[in-house]
Amino acid sequence: MEQLLAGLRAAGEPTRLRLLALLARGELTVTELTQILRQSQPRVSRHLKLLCEAGLLERFREGSWVFYRLASGGTVAALAEVLTGLIPQEDIVIARDGERLEAVRAARADKAAAYFRANAEEWSRIRSLYVPEGKVEQAMMDLGACDRMEVVVDLGTGTGRMLELFGPMAKSGIGIDLSPEMLALARAQLAGPALAHCSVRQGDLYDLPMQDATADLVTLHMVLHYLDDPAASIAEAARVLKPGGRLLIADFAPHELDFLRESHAHRRLGFSEDEVAGWLVDAGLAMREVCHLPPEGDDDAKLTVSIWVADRPGDPARLKARQVEYEGVAR
Incomplete structure (x- = not known):
């Protein structure tokens, strides 16, 4: 009272x-x-x-x-x-x-658009190296959609695109990124009544500003290859997942395009299926499946996109059962 x-x-x-x-x-x-x-x-x-x-x-x-x-x-x-x-x-x-x-939002959008224009050429070049982004997004939606989602969290949210996709399926959405410039862009992208329940905030992916077991779905879309310690970020993502929650990761399979490291700050040149699967299991998650999207188009397209799906079981017995199931399918 x-x-x-x-x-x-x-x-x-x-x-x-x-x-x-x-x-x-x-x-x-x-x-x-x-x-x-x-x-x-x-x-x-x-x-x-x-x-x-x-x-x-x-x-x-x-x-x-x-x-x-x-x-x-x-x-x-x-x-x-x-x-x-x-x-x-x-x-x-x-x-x-x-x-x-609306005038304030328009000014914010103009500033964000200017930042996007300044970097669009480089982003477009990277996107030309793999399957069209629309196919990656559709695969993530097919693999990541869960029933009755309360909270969706997008780590390394960038432009906020994952919140645009999954936000309408949940009661609230949270995007976390370290870059103020990217957060400004995401806020501009998320402006509007349809996504008013979604917000973004600055945060460290190794120390998320969230309590344990609060998210139904966590996404990491093209983020791991920028990180010094991808395993630690996966463990932190697992921490904030509710029992029964799902982690969805999209990133590149191993490749040899060194210019991405030299010119675009990629720390890792892709990840093997087993490497990420091992990190997921170490984080206490049960592997569900892995999907690979090979490149399409001309000879410049050389990157395969992999999508890992893992769940946080509600009890240890279920975790063991799911892991045995996944290993059987993998064999």
């Missing part, structure tokens, strides 16, 4: 209701909120502090920036969801806030 009353008291003020209405549509920085509300930063920060203390909002730091969003769990978080659903969107103040929000 005290938590609910504190939440109601915190929300019962015009500016704070406006903040809730805005943050129900996606995460924003203090600077962006001051631009939309046309109020001073100290005043907006004070309102945000009260909403966070009441449990209606949560804040997270990304370098020198601080982002805010609606709280993701708990009784008071449910109250925030109810209150934002009651706010009349046709109200003139709320409508104007919405227009300014």
